[in-house]
Amino acid sequence: MQDAIKQWVKEILGTDADFAVEYPAVLEHGDYAVNIAMVEAKKEGKNTRELAESYKEKLDANLLPDIEKIEVAGPGFINIFLKKEFFGKTVGEILEKRGEYGKNKTLNKKISYEYTNTNVLKPMHIGHLMGNVIGESLSRIAEWNGADVLRNTYQGDVGLHIAKTIWGLQQLEGIKDSGNLSADVTYVGEAYAKGAAAYEDDELAQAEIKEINKKVYDGTDTEIEKLKDWAKDVSLRHFRELYKILGTTFDDEMFESEVAEDALTIVNEYKEKGIFEESDDAIVFNGKKYDEALHTRVFVTSQGVPTYEAKDIAHALRKYKKYHFDESLIITANEQDEYFKVVLTALAHINPEIAEKTTHISHGMLKLTTGKMSSRTGNIITGEALLEQSFAGVQEKIQEEKEGLVSTDDVQNIGVAAIKYTILKQAPGRDIIFDFEKSLSFEGDSGPYLQYTAVRTKAIKEKAKTEGVSHNVERSESFGAQTIERMLHRFPEVVKRAHTELAPQAITTYLIELASAFNTFYGAEKIVDKDDVNSPYKLALTEAVGQVVRNGLYLLGIKTPEKM
RNA sequence: GCCCUUGUAGUUCAAUGGAUAGAACAGCGCACUCCUAACGCGCCGAUUCAGGUUCGACUCCUGACGAGGGCACCA
Numbered sequence: 001m002q003d004a005i006k007q008w009v010k011e012i013l014g015t016d017a018d019f020a021v022e023y024p025a026v027l028e029h030g031d032y033a034v035n036i037a038m039v040e041a042k043k044e045g046k047n048t049r050e051l052a053e054s055y056k057e058k059l060d061a062n063l064l065p066d067i068e069k070i071e072v073a074g075p076g077f078i079n080i081f082l083k084k085e086f087f088g089k090t091v092g093e094i095l096e097k098r099g100e101y102g103k104n105k106t107l108n109k110k111i112s113y114e115y116t117n118t119n120v121l122k123p124m125h126i127g128h129l130m131g132n133v134i135g136e137s138l139s140r141i142a143e144w145n146g147a148d149v150l151r152n153t154y155q156g157d158v159g160l161h162i163a164k165t166i167w168g169l170q171q172l173e174g175i176k177d178s179g180n181l182s183a184d185v186t187y188v189g190e191a192y193a194k195g196a197a198a199y200e201d202d203e204l205a206q207a208e209i210k211e212i213n214k215k216v217y218d219g220t221d222t223e224i225e226k227l228k229d230w231a232k233d234v235s236l237r238h239f240r241e242l243y244k245i246l247g248t249t250f251d252d253e254m255f256e257s258e259v260a261e262d263a264l265t266i267v268n269e270y271k272e273k274g275i276f277e278e279s280d281d282a283i284v285f286n287g288k289k290y291d292e293a294l295h296t297r298v299f300v301t302s303q304g305v306p307t308y309e310a311k312d313i314a315h316a317l318r319k320y321k322k323y324h325f326d327e328s329l330i331i332t333a334n335e336q337d338e339y340f341k342v343v344l345t346a347l348a349h350i351n352p353e354i355a356e357k358t359t360h361i362s363h364g365m366l367k368l369t370t371g372k373m374s375s376r377t378g379n380i381i382t383g384e385a386l387l388e389q390s391f392a393g394v395q396e397k398i399q400e401e402k403e404g405l406v407s408t409d410d411v412q413n414i415g416v417a418a419i420k421y422t423i424l425k426q427a428p429g430r431d432i433i434f435d436f437e438k439s440l441s442f443e444g445d446s447g448p449y450l451q452y453t454a455v456r457t458k459a460i461k462e463k464a465k466t467e468g469v470s471h472n473v474e475r476s477e478s479f480g481a482q483t484i485e486r487m488l489h490r491f492p493e494v495v496k497r498a499h500t501e502l503a504p505q506a507i508t509t510y511l512i513e514l515a516s517a518f519n520t521f522y523g524a525e526k527i528v529d530k531d532d533v534n535s536p537y538k539l540a541l542t543e544a545v546g547q548v549v550r551n552g553l554y555l556l557g558i559k560t561p562e563k564m
Numbered sequence: 565g566c567c568c569u570u571g572u573a574g575u576u577c578a579a580u581g582g583a584u585a586g587a588a589c590a591g592c593g594c595a596c597u598c599c600u601a602a603c604g605c606g607c608c609g610a611u612u613c614a615g616g617u618u619c620g621a622c623u624c625c626u627g628a629c630g631a632g633g634g635c636a637c638c639a
Contacts, residue, residue: 025583035582038619048619074583075620119639160638199638256639282637293567301637308639338568338634362569365632397602405600414602425588426577430570431632438576438589442602445577445588452602463599501580509578512587523595523604542599564602 002493004064005032005080012062013055015040023490027483030071030079037076048076087485088475088537094488094544095473102495102551107146112323113139115331116248119156120235121165121228123189124242126366127333129383130432133423134363135331136248136557137504144555145499150323152252154315157232158260159308163213164195166227167205171195175230181241184234191231210303217260217305242383245412247557259314263306266314266350267299275349285309285346297342312343313350320354327357334362334429361502364431366423390415390440397442402564410561414448417558421447424504424556445512447558450549453515454560456522457546464528464539471543472536479534481521481541487514491548495555504556511552518545 006021019036037052044051052072059070059078068083094101115135118128139149156162168191169175178184198205215221216228236253243250267283270276276283281302287294299310306314319328330340340360348355368381394414398406406414422439423432432439442448464470491510498506527538550560 020580020582022580022582025579025586029583033583038582042619077583117639122639156639279636284636295567295635297635298637303637305637307637333633334569335633336639339639341568364569367632401602402600422576430577433576435576441576441589443589444602446602448602449588452600456600456603460599467599497580505578509587512578516587519603520605522599526598528599564600 001066001082001489002032005034008062008064009034009036009059012058017043024077024079027486029073029077030081031486031489032080032082034078034080035076037072037078041076052076052078082489084475084477084482087482087489088473090485090489091475091537091540091544092473094547095471095540098547099551099554101547102491102555103144103146104492104496105146106496107142107499109146109326110148110150110323111142112150112152112319112325112328113142113331114152114154114319114329116153116239116243117155117330117332118153118235118239119159119161120232120239121157121162121188122192122235123185124239124383126381126383126386126434129242129246129386129419130363130366130423131331131333132243132246132248132383133420133557134361134428134504136246137420137424137507137555138329138331138361138499138502140555140557141495141498141504141507144495147499150252150325151248151250152254152319153250154254155236155256156308157228157255158216158257160199160209160213161192161196162216162228163209164199165192165231166195166212166216166224167198167209168192168195169227169231171198175227177230181234181237185238188231188234213305214303238384242387245387245416247416247559254315254319256308256311256315259311259318260306262314262318263310264300264304266317267306267310270350275346285342287342287345290345291341294342294345295338297339299346309339309343309346313347316347316354316358317351320351320357325357327359328354329359329361331361331363334364336360337362361428363428366432366434368434368436386419387415389436390418393418393440394442394448405563407562410564413559413561414442414451414564417447417451417553418442419447420556420558421450421508425508427503427505447553447556448564450511450515450553451558451561452564453518454546454549454553455562455564457518457542457549460522460527460542461539461546467528467530469528469530469535469539471540473540475537476534479537481538483517484514484521484541484545487517488544488548491552498555507552507555511549511556514545514552515549518542 002021017039019039021032021034024030024033037048037055041048041051056070056072056078066082066086068081071079073079113135116128116132118124139151143149171194172191176187199209212224215224219225267276271283276285276299282298283300284296284298286296288296297309298307300306344355344358391411394411418440494506494510498504527542529535553560
């Protein structure tokens with residue numbers, strides 16, 4: 001509709017100016033607002049309102065069939081009001097398309113989303129959980145816009161953190177198969193904390209760990225390889241458990257160890273070509289040469305080991321060779337912003353095409369009000385702990401009010417929804433101030449509120465069934481619920497915008513407004529009522545709201561419970 | 565010190581350069597013989613400060629002040 005209106009205005013007014021067809025902030029201003037008069041008045045030095053009036057006359061003479069009327073308002077907006085029957089059509093369309101409503105097929109691209117780049121042998125902390133939540137939502141939004149999405153994760157299985165953990169395992173009890181995954185995970189975490197602390201405080205241990213790191217890279221020491229393989233398997237099984245709870249299935253799990261050798265080759269090759277240079281026995285990329293704001297970073301250490309930087313370059317080349325994506329998005333915490341600027345600049349000098357297609361998206365840090373976290377001291381909030389905290393909160397709520405109503409799966413679904421919503425409701429890139437009490441909210445502006453709304457629509461539908469009322473999309477002239485109808489109609493365009501702006505929060509904001517409008521309606525009107533001639537349409541509207549809320553929740557990576 | 569990001573109700577967040585800055589939580593008041601109250605209704609309350617650009621600025625530019633992050637052998 002938005003495109004149709006734009007096209008229509010262009011044709012009737014014979015303009016190719018760059019104007020906008022947008023949603024007015026207030027519903028009284030109609031369904032669409034066109035700012036063409038402001039744009040043209042500036043160019044031609046005319047009075048904005050007068051120009052808008054003259055446009056209105058021309059447009060009035062050639063109204064599109066779905067348009068009820070147009071008005072000039074405010075500083076010179078041309079507001080467009082759609083016919084009421086149009087909204088009946090929207091409700092009908094939603095009930096016909098169901099889980100497909102909101103999909104746009106316009107994006108014909110292969111896009112790689114790389115997220116949850118964990119380090120194996122280290123706990124998955126809440127930063128990784130954030131990245132997972134955002135990456136999954138962006139992936140789903142892209143799919144709904146027609147993209148062929150490749151979900152992938154790139155995990156650190158070589159490097160100092162591995163050496164630290166192996167050192168720690170050697171100090172502790174080595175391989176310890178307790179048969180209990182969660183106990184093994186804790187044990188590996190302890191080994192990491194021990195190694196990391198020793199690396200900082202004990203020079204002898206530091207030398208030993210560096211020695212282990214070399215062997216991790218060359219893979220010659222069978223004892224070290226055994227420890228590594230065991231601990232890596234523990235980590236990966238644990239991560240996959242968490243991915244499952246979170247609702248992500250990766251198409252490809254890639255590892256740093258797979259590109260370590262290539263990384264050395266590439267850096268050496270481009271050192272010959274002058275991209276990298278030697279400095280204090282290390283091989284570095286001198287960012288300052290290309291941009292004053294860039295840092296100089298080490299790509300190969302004086303020990304001859306490739307750093308994350310070099311591996312990231314090799315990884316990018318390898319990934320492109322494997323998948324030939326049109327776009328590649330890498331999602332990490334914003335503490336890596338400047339790191340990525342340097343790496344992408346270096347990549348641009350090695351393979352401009354891939355660099356051009358790659359975008360680094362960052363999310364903020366999850367700041368706990370209880371203080372800073374550190375994985376070094378072991379004093380961290382793991383992703384798992386956060387999930388469990390949320391599940392416990394849901395359980396508590398249920399015991400107070402709804403014992404026996406909610407299934408175990410749905411307790412998880414609600415707990416995940418509370419966390420995901422908190423993360424997705426704000427623009428990615430900014431820190432989240434996380435307070436366990438307040439942030440894991442089940443009321444108001446929250447994931448569970450949306451779930452509750454969807455469940456409510458379902459309960460109403462069941463009630464209607466027992467009462468013998470069935471839905472009908474024919475809307476009577478006297479009936480009024482334009483707020484909800486207009487909002488339902490906007491959903492596909494919100495999905496589109498969420499992708500172009502990489503903004504999951506566009507979905508959360510929209511859903512809260514829709515749910516809130518519906519709940520107000522629910523409070524004011526009896527929906528299932530055999531004596532009310534409007535009841536069948538109200539029911540159709542209710543089902544349409546339920547469907548759109550479900551579809552929106554899907555895009556956030558949130559499941560709708562059966563009952564709650 | 566240099567660089568990047570950022571400053572919106574008491575608090576946590578929204579707002580493609582557009583019309584009356586939108587929610588939630590907290591606070592105060594109301595509502596429950598009716599489809600699940602994780603609900604609904606009302607009130608209170610905000611663009612850090614000083615300039616500039618623009619018909620129009622939370623949004624763009626400059627400066628001040630505050631917050632977070634990054635600055636070579638970690639990832």
